[in-house]
Amino acid sequence: MKWDIRKIKEWKFYEHPQGITIPEAGNAHYYPTGSWRSQRPEINWDKCTHCLFCFIYCPDSSIIVKGEKVVGIDLAHCKGCGVCAEECPKQAIEMLKERV
Amino acid sequence: MASLRELAKKKNLLTGGHRLCAGCGASITIRQVLLASNYPLVCGVATGCLEVSTTIYPYTAWRCSYIHTAFESVAATISGVEAAYRALKKKGKIEREMKFIAFGGDGGTYDIGFQALSGALERGHRMLYVCYDNQAYMNTGIQRSGATPLGAWTTTTPAGKVIPGKPNWRKDLTACVVAHNIPYVAQASPSHWKDLVSKVEKALETDGPTFINILAPCPRGWRYPESKTIKMAKLAVDSCFWPLYEVEEGKYKLNYQPKEKKPVVEWLQLQGRFKHLFKPENQAILEKFQANVDKAWENLLALAQKT
C-alpha cells in the first residue's frame, strides 16, 4: 500500500494509524541517507569482474545490480562507509572525497 | 545453495534509508539473513540498534511483515505469531507456507530476552531466532552485556585505574541454546556469507525451533574504522574467537577450520576498546584471553569429533 505522509507534521493524533503501524512496507526507501557521506565510492569498470562481493557486503543495499551485473551505486542511500572498496577483490572501487 | 547471482535477483527485504551507522555489521548480517529466505516472512525485532534504526516512525526499512516488540519479548511475540498461524492454517484460513524470524541483539538475547528465548525453544515453535551479536548495548551508548568479551572497554566497564575494562569472560550463549536440545543451532559470521546463507536456508526448512548466533561487528562500539567491518568479522573467525559451526540434532559440525589459527591479539589490536590491554601491566589479561579462546576451541574440536 502507498501511504501519503507528506503532511504528517500537521496530523492530529487520531489521524495516525492505530498502534503506530506503518502501512507501507519499505518506505524508508524515500528517506535519503546519502548526505551522511564524506566519501563516495566510484567503480572502475575496466577492473570490475561483477563478482558481486560489494553487493553482499554493503550495509545499505546501495550496490545496484541488474541482470547479474553491477551497474552503479545508489547515492541517495550510500553512507560512504567504504566496506565495498575494502572488500572488492579487484580493487575496482575507489573512495573519493565528497565535495561539499 | 544460492550463488551471489541468484541472491542478487531476489527481492531485497531491507531497503536503504535505514538509520544504522555507516559500515554497521548488523545491517550486513540482517540483509544476508533476509536474502536467504524463499518464503513470505513475519519478522519480529526486539528493542536494540536494529529496531530503533530501521523503523523510525513514520518510516520502515522492512519489506516484509514486521513487529516491533519490547526488549525482553521478541521470542515470545514471534512464537505467538507462529502459534496463531498454525491455528489459522488448521482452520483453512491461511494456505501459504510462511516463516517466522525473531531478531534480537546480544542485549535482547543473552541478557534481557533470555527467558523468553528459552521458553520459546522449549515449547517447540517452528521459528528461527537470529541473534546479531555486537557484544554490548550499542544503541544506548556502549554498555557492557553478557556478550562483551574480557577486558573490553565499555561505558559501564571503563578502562582506568580501578578496572582494566570488563573483568568477566563472555557468556557462551550458543552453548546455552544447544542445551535446549532443539533440532538446529549454528554460529555464523557475515564475512562468510555463503555459510551464513546456507545456515539460514537450513534453519527455515527445519521442523521446530532453530537458532543462529551471528557476530555483527560495530565500528562505534569496537572503535575501528567503519570500512573494516568485514575484516573484523573475518579475523574473529580466523582467530577461532568466533568459530563457525552447527549442531544438528545434537551432532556438532565444524563448518570452517582456519588454515592457520591466528593469535587473537591480531583481532584485538585493531580495536580501540582493547587498546589498554597492550600496556605492559595488562599482559596477563591478553594471555587469559588467548587461553580462554584456546580452551573453547579445543572443546569444540573434541565435540565435533565425538558426536
Ligand code: SF4
Ligand atoms: S566487488 Fe569489485 S569486482 Fe566485484 S562486483 Fe563489486 S566492484 Fe566489481
Ligand code: SF4
Ligand atoms: S560505501 Fe558503503 S554504503 Fe556505499 S555502496 Fe559501498 S558499502 Fe555500500
